[in-house]
Amino acid sequence: MASELIRLDPTHIFVEQLRMPVDRVLQCYIRNMSALPSPLIEIYMREAGFWHVATIGRGCKLDPKLISALIERWRPETHTFHLPCEECTITLEDVHLQLGLPVDGYAVTGSIQFANWGAVCYELLGAIPDRIKRELIRYARAYILQIIGGYLMLDLSRNLVHLRWLLKLVDFRATGELSWGSAVLATLYRKMYGATFEWTPYEDPTVRAVIPDEFLQNPNMWHVKAPMVTYTIVEMHQSDRVLR
Numbered sequence: 001m002a003s004e005l006i007r008l009d010p011t012h013i014f015v016e017q018l019r020m021p022v023d024r025v026l027q028c029y030i031r032n033m034s035a036l037p038s039p040l041i042e043i044y045m046r047e048a049g050f051w052h053v054a055t056i057g058r059g060c061k062l063d064p065k066l067i068s069a070l071i072e073r074w075r076p077e078t079h080t081f082h083l084p085c086e087e088c089t090i091t092l093e094d095v096h097l098q099l100g101l102p103v104d105g106y107a108v109t110g111s112i113q114f115a116n117w118g119a120v121c122y123e124l125l126g127a128i129p130d131r132i133k134r135e136l137i138r139y140a141r142a143y144i145l146q147i148i149g150g151y152l153m154l155d156l157s158r159n160l161v162h163l164r165w166l167l168k169l170v171d172f173r174a175t176g177e178l179s180w181g182s183a184v185l186a187t188l189y190r191k192m193y194g195a196t197f198e199w200t201p202y203e204d205p206t207v208r209a210v211i212p213d214e215f216l217q218n219p220n221m222w223h224v225k226a227p228m229v230t231y232t233i234v235e236m237h238q239s240d241r242v243l244r
Contacts, residue, residue, distance in 0.1 A: 026071060026195060028062045029158055031150035037143050044140035048175040050147060052100030057151055076193040090188060095181040103181035112164040124166055141169045153187045
């Protein structure tokens with residue numbers, strides 16, 4: 001099934017690579033942590049839910065060719081890799097068990113409109129105060145930001161991290177109640193989606209010409225979650241799940 005999907009899809013990255021004089025290898029980036037976090041901030045890191053991922057984020061190596069090969073078989077419509085054996089994907093279970101990030105809390109979202117980001121940075125990350133506890137709290141915040149911008153949810157800037165994450169680190173107890181695993185997985189899906197071509201076989205004029213217009217009147221119905229009933233059997237059509 002995987003070979004057919006790739007070979008018969010004229011818009012897939014695989015076909016584009018055949019036309020290139022050299023193989024297209026994705027440029028990958030990761031910023032490993034130089035050392036383990038200080039034991040002095042362990043209590044705050046644990047409370048925020050980032051202690052485990054902080055202890056494993058060192059010495060990670062990327063293989064751009066292997067990553068490129070996987071992206072070639074990624075389908076943004078199903079969020080799965082189409083392999084010769086079967087479909088597979090990265091799940092919340094993987095994120096939770098490997099990175100230790102919480103996946104059952106509140107959504108990591110909110111407004112990013114703020115009048116004075118400079119004041120926010122000074123208050124949450126600013127100059128070292130006299131009280132050692134506040135110094136450690138700020139150190140923990142900075143360390144978590146480095147984790148987020150270094151290898152959990154990094155972007156093309158390579159050395160910058162958006163301050164919207166800082167607003168989630170005001171209260172570590174509240175931070176630990178957020179579903180960071182979901183945010184990381186959603187970011188991963190979005191990034192892989194951006195690295196692939198959109199699979200739209202029915203937009204091909206040759207294919208579209210043989211489809212009766214009456215079939216195209218209500219395309220929203222194709223994406224509805226609805227029960228499909230055939231007498232004694234009920235199957236749910238999960239439009240956002242893996243398509244077999």
